Structures are given as structure tokens and as C-alpha cells.
Amino acid sequence: MILGKLPLYRVWKARYGTHFKRRRFERIMKLVPLSSDHPVRILEVGCSSGKDFIQFLDGPNVEIWGVDLDDDAARSIQHSGFHFVHADAEQLPFDDKFFDLVVSIGLLEHIEPMEKLCRVIAEFDRVGVHQLSVIPSVSTIIEPHCGRLFFPRRLEKTMIGDQPGQILHLNFLSDHSWTKFEGFRNCQVTRLF
Numbered sequence: 001m002i003l004g005k006l007p008l009y010r011v012w013k014a015r016y017g018t019h020f021k022r023r024r025f026e027r028i029m030k031l032v033p034l035s036s037d038h039p040v041r042i043l044e045v046g047c048s049s050g051k052d053f054i055q056f057l058d059g060p061n062v063e064i065w066g067v068d069l070d071d072d073a074a075r076s077i078q079h080s081g082f083h084f085v086h087a088d089a090e091q092l093p094f095d096d097k098f099f100d101l102v103v104s105i106g107l108l109e110h111i112e113p114m115e116k117l118c119r120v121i122a123e124f125d126r127v128g129v130h131q132l133s134v135i136p137s138v139s140t141i142i143e144p145h146c147g148r149l150f151f152p153r154r155l156e157k158t159m160i161g162d163q164p165g166q167i168l169h170l171n172f173l174s175d176h177s178w179t180k181f182e183g184f185r186n187c188q189v190t191r192l193f
């Protein structure tokens with residue numbers, strides 16, 4: 001069943017989407033030990049229009065950067081003091097440990113090939129003191145890219161095509177597998193719903 005195609009689901013998402021994004025923002029920010037005695041530098045990689053994260057950041061003590069390959073969406077970000085940098089996540093133009101926190105939401109499941117994914121995660125580790133990535137779990141009940149119920153159903157032909165060589169362009173790894181990346185060593189896995 002594809003929930004994402006149901007009109008009721010679209011209404012639900014439009015009406016309550018921001019509420020749940022805010023709730024996720026509040027939950028993930030509790031996971032990061034950020035000090036408030038100096039301005040905190042935060043980078044979102046794959047920031048798009050900032051609807052997942054940047055829109056909720058507030059306060060005089062926060063300096064916000066965003067990186068994306070697509071600068072169109074980022075132009076809509078009106079946050080005061082927001083700096084946008086057009087760059088590829090695998091080569092971030094910042095000094096080592098420049099940021100107190102590097103965030104990505106809905107980015108890493110799209111990065112391929114795997115060699116590039118390794119470089120991207122290594123960059124997060126290089127430029128950030130702390131890092132936080134939100135990635136769909138392999139055991140998610142609702143596949144978030146198509147609103148389809150239950151993980152195994154995502155492998156249907158409608159999602160990957162039926163031509164030889166067509167593959168699913170999404171990284172769905174187990175929680176445990178994500179911790180195997182060198183850039184994620186010492187990272188903690190937390191399930192959100």
C-alpha cells in the first residue's frame with residue numbers, strides 16, 4: 001500500500017508535517033552536548049530549503065551555515081546570519097573542526113557510490129566537533145521516500161524499475177551497519193519515530 005498517494009496522507013502531512021519536524025528537531029538537539037557559553041557554529045549539509053532543521057534554529061548564540069549542491073532551494077532561507085555555501089558534501093570548504101555541530105537530515109541515504117558515502121561521512125567528522133545524521137532505518141514501518149508500508153515492499157518493480165541493471169538508489173542499511181563507517185566511529189545510534 002502506498003500511503004503517500006492517499007489524499008488523506010497528503011493533508012495530514014501538510015497540516016502536521018511542521019509539528020513533527022519540530023518535535024524531531026527538539027529530540028535530536030537533546031542528543032548533542034553543545035555548550036552555550038560561546039556562539040555555536042552549526043552546519044547543515046544538504047540543507048535544501050531549511051525546512052527540516054534550519055527553520056527551527058534560533059538565538060543570538062548560534063551561527064548557521066548550509067551546504068547544498070542545489071542553491072535554488074537555499075535562496076528561500078531567510079534566517080538572519082545564515083551563510084550558504086554551494087559545495088559537494090564530499091569536499092567541504094571548511095577548516096578541520098570549524099563547526100561545533102554538523103547535521104544532515106535525509107542526505108546520506110541518497111549518496112552513492114559507497115566510496116563517496118565514505119568520503120562524505122569522513123568530511124562530517126573532519127569539519128565537526130560533533131555530528132548528527134538522520135537516516136531512514138532499514139526496519140522502518142513506513143518507507144519515507146514513497147510513503148509505502150513495510151520495508152520489504154520497497155523492492156517492488158515500481159520502485160526500482162524492471163530493466164536489467166536498474167537498482168534502488170537509496171542506502172537502506174541496518175543501524176549496526178552505519179556504525180561501521182570510519183567517520184562514524186564513536187557515534188551513538190538512536191531510533192526516532
Ligand SMILES: C[S@@+](CC[C@H](N)C(=O)[O-])C[C@H]1O[C@@H](n2cnc3c(N)ncnc32)[C@H](O)[C@@H]1O
Pocket residue numbers: 045046047048049050051052053054067068069070073087088089090104105106107110111
Ligand atoms: C532530501 S533533501 C534534504 C532536505 C533538507 N534537510 C531540508 O530541510 O529541506 C537532500 C538535499 O541534499 C542535497 N544533496 C544531495 N547530494 C549532495 C551532495 N553530494 N552534496 C551536497 N548536497 C547534496 C540535495 O540537493 C538536496 O537538497
